[in-house]
Amino acid sequence: MSRSATHESAPATAATRTQLLAAAAEIFAERGFRNATVREICRHANANVAAISYHFGDKNALYAAVLRETAPAPAGGPHAPDSQATRTLPPERKFRLFIREFLKRMTEKGPNCHHSRIMAREMIEPTQALDDLVNEFIRPQHQWFQEVVRELTGPGFTAEEIRLMANSVVSQILFYKHCGAVIERLQHRDPFAPERLHQLERHITEFSLAAIHTLAAARHTAKPTRRRTPPKSTQPSTPR
Amino acid sequence: MSRSATHESAPATAATRTQLLAAAAEIFAERGFRNATVREICRHANANVAAISYHFGDKNALYAAVLRETAPAPAGGPHAPDSQATRTLPPERKFRLFIREFLKRMTEKGPNCHHSRIMAREMIEPTQALDDLVNEFIRPQHQWFQEVVRELTGPGFTAEEIRLMANSVVSQILFYKHCGAVIERLQHRDPFAPERLHQLERHITEFSLAAIHTLAAARHTAKPTRRRTPPKSTQPSTPR
DNA sequence: GAATCTGTCAAACGCGTGTTTGAAACGATG
DNA sequence: CATCGTTTCAAACACGCGTTTGACAGATTC
Numbered sequence: 001m002s003r004s005a006t007h008e009s010a011p012a013t014a015a016t017r018t019q020l021l022a023a024a025a026e027i028f029a030e031r032g033f034r035n036a037t038v039r040e041i042c043r044h045a046n047a048n049v050a051a052i053s054y055h056f057g058d059k060n061a062l063y064a065a066v067l068r069e070t071a072p073a074p075a076g077g078p079h080a081p082d083s084q085a086t087r088t089l090p091p092e093r094k095f096r097l098f099i100r101e102f103l104k105r106m107t108e109k110g111p112n113c114h115h116s117r118i119m120a121r122e123m124i125e126p127t128q129a130l131d132d133l134v135n136e137f138i139r140p141q142h143q144w145f146q147e148v149v150r151e152l153t154g155p156g157f158t159a160e161e162i163r164l165m166a167n168s169v170v171s172q173i174l175f176y177k178h179c180g181a182v183i184e185r186l187q188h189r190d191p192f193a194p195e196r197l198h199q200l201e202r203h204i205t206e207f208s209l210a211a212i213h214t215l216a217a218a219r220h221t222a223k224p225t226r227r228r229t230p231p232k233s234t235q236p237s238t239p240r
Numbered sequence: 241m242s243r244s245a246t247h248e249s250a251p252a253t254a255a256t257r258t259q260l261l262a263a264a265a266e267i268f269a270e271r272g273f274r275n276a277t278v279r280e281i282c283r284h285a286n287a288n289v290a291a292i293s294y295h296f297g298d299k300n301a302l303y304a305a306v307l308r309e310t311a312p313a314p315a316g317g318p319h320a321p322d323s324q325a326t327r328t329l330p331p332e333r334k335f336r337l338f339i340r341e342f343l344k345r346m347t348e349k350g351p352n353c354h355h356s357r358i359m360a361r362e363m364i365e366p367t368q369a370l371d372d373l374v375n376e377f378i379r380p381q382h383q384w385f386q387e388v389v390r391e392l393t394g395p396g397f398t399a400e401e402i403r404l405m406a407n408s409v410v411s412q413i414l415f416y417k418h419c420g421a422v423i424e425r426l427q428h429r430d431p432f433a434p435e436r437l438h439q440l441e442r443h444i445t446e447f448s449l450a451a452i453h454t455l456a457a458a459r460h461t462a463k464p465t466r467r468r469t470p471p472k473s474t475q476p477s478t479p480r
Numbered sequence: 481g482a483a484t485c486t487g488t489c490a491a492a493c494g495c496g497t498g499t500t501t502g503a504a505a506c507g508a509t510g
Numbered sequence: 511c512a513t514c515g516t517t518t519c520a521a522a523c524a525c526g527c528g529t530t531t532g533a534c535a536g537a538t539t540c
Contacts, residue, residue, distance in 0.1 A: 016487080038528055048489055053529060055487090124364045126421040134425040142426060163427075164443040168412045171419075175411030178418050181366040185374040186382060187403075203404040210458075211451035218450075256517080278498055288519055293499060295517095 017055045019045040024066045025114040032121035033063055033129075060128070067129060070115040071137070091151035092209065098145055099173065099205050106177045107192040120177050142166060152209075153216040165215070169208045176200065257295045259285040264306045265354040272361035273303055273369075300368070307369060310355040311377070331391035332449065338385055339413065339445050346417045347432040360417050382406060392449075393456040405455070409448045416440065 023044035027036040038059055042049045056062040086094060105116035119137060122130050146159075146166045153162070176183060176191040183191040191200075263284035267276040278299055282289045296302040326334060345356035359377060362370050386399075386406045393402070416423060416431040423431040431440075 037526085039526090048487095049528085050490090050530075051488070059528065123419045123422045130421060131425065134422060138422060139426060160439070161443070164440070165447065167415060167423075168444065168447050171411045171415030172408050174419065175407060175414060179363045179411075179414065181370060182363045182374060182378060183407075185371065186379060199400070200404070203401070204408065206455065207405065207408050207451045210454035211447045214450035214454045215446065277496085279496090288517095289498085290500075290519070291517085299498065 016045070016047050016051055020047055020051060020055060020062065021066060021069055022111070024062050025070050025111065025118075026109075028063060028066055029109075029114040029117035029121070032118075032125045033059075033127045034125060063127070063129060067115065067118065067133070070111070070118070072112075072115060091148050094148045095152060095209065096205055098148065099169070099208075100201055102170070102173050103192075103197065103201050103204075106173060107197060120174065123174070124178055142170070145170070149212065152212050154220065156216075156219045165212055168211070169204070172204045172208065256285070256287050256291055260287055260291060260295060260302065261306060261309055262351070264302050265310050265351065265358075266349075268303060268306055269349075269354040269357035269361070272358075272365045273299075273367045274365060303367070303369060307355065307358065307373070310351070310358070312352075312355060331388050334388045335392060335449065336445055338388065339409070339448075340441055342410070342413050343432075343437065343441050343444075346413060347437060360414065363414070364418055382410070385410070389452065392452050394460065396456075396459045405452055408451070409444070412444045412448065 020041065024036070024041045027041050027044060030036075038052055039049055041062075042051060045051070052059065052062050056065055086097065089097070105113045106120060107113075115137075119133055122133055146162050149166050149169075150157070150162050153165070157165075180191050189196070260281065264276070264281045267281050267284060270276075278292055279289055281302075282291060285291070292299065292302050296305055326337065329337070345353045346360060347353075355377075359373055362373055386402050389406050389409070390397070390402050393405070397405075420431050429436070
């Protein structure tokens, strides 16, 4: 049989595997593990349906390979937390940068954002990959962001309160990703439309900073008179 | 054949239909339309797998019937917006009540909360029922809540800004519902654990009120000097 | 040049899903 | 009592999914 389509480049096998990974990354990012089908991925990759089993083993193994191949460098999170450049920024700049990068990764469709978009799908439709994703990406990022929030608030807040504030910020971004179908119907437009993205970023940032600064100011103002919570600044963070 | 199990009560047919609806409501609320199976629903209802087709037509029709049967009374939203009792409350009380009721409906498992929990699933995994749900429940509730936010902020904000603030509040609640699997792994506990629910409610309320009050104060303070945005208070809301 | 290896293919398989089917049982009706 | 209507049942069907299979083709090796 004629095989001109799939044999147009030398090492064809490498080409097929690469095409499968690329197609899978896009489709998993768009639909999630469950709704993405083997047949659709192979159609996009211009490959036979057996190719996934041949090259990767099964659908699960393909998904795991996609996660490995699309993962950012270990130090490269949304914030590049170990980056010298970001480490020395003032907390509010880091805060703004985090929101901007997070929104960007939720909205852009380029290959650099597949991993983040797959993680957004994992959050609401978990697979067996979620444990690793949480341990390797979500937890470190979230902890880094909590540190930023802590720098913003100054002392006086428990670890739990810091976490709740960080959650409140993150939730405002994920909402547009996860509930896009509702927002499209409520507002008759793409929640991440480029012309609106700047306003959305600005709103989330200002809303969150307003809340954090105000709560911090209230805490610092209230501290001298507050007796109901004994001083606990030397207590360790809430254990895992 | 012996039918002692299913014919234990007179009008057995009404009993079977009712049991199917009850089982379906629970399972759709727990898993969503897609992950709930006909076989599982019938198992829970102690009915034959053909019973759904016989009584309702198909799975879709069962789902629609569940939505109709579990819908709150037209005036009875989370906020009971047309209720005389809530209409006269000050905006901050209405705001707090909205958050409390919303959280309650996201966490409780009683039959009164099936509809809300199904809607939460619809938001992230839409079916053909989403259009009606948005028009009949989500839009009216969201608009009512935006009015509450507007009352809180006072004049000076566009409809879009009010909507963004309302979204920011709602997203903090839905986050715990939609990303429960992640939060369980991050914090090794149920995000809606009863002993934490009060703290979560308090945090979301205070965080949001702090943001709204601060943004409103800044807007009112900035108004006399701000010339970049010409007065637009007579402009209609952003058209749908 | 034959044997082996690698990679692809069309077809089929096994499974789980939602739906349909013909038989059966019970109650109601005349 | 025979007939009809209603409801339930076990079994089967159709479909889409992920995976497997044996055949095939091209490249490599000896």
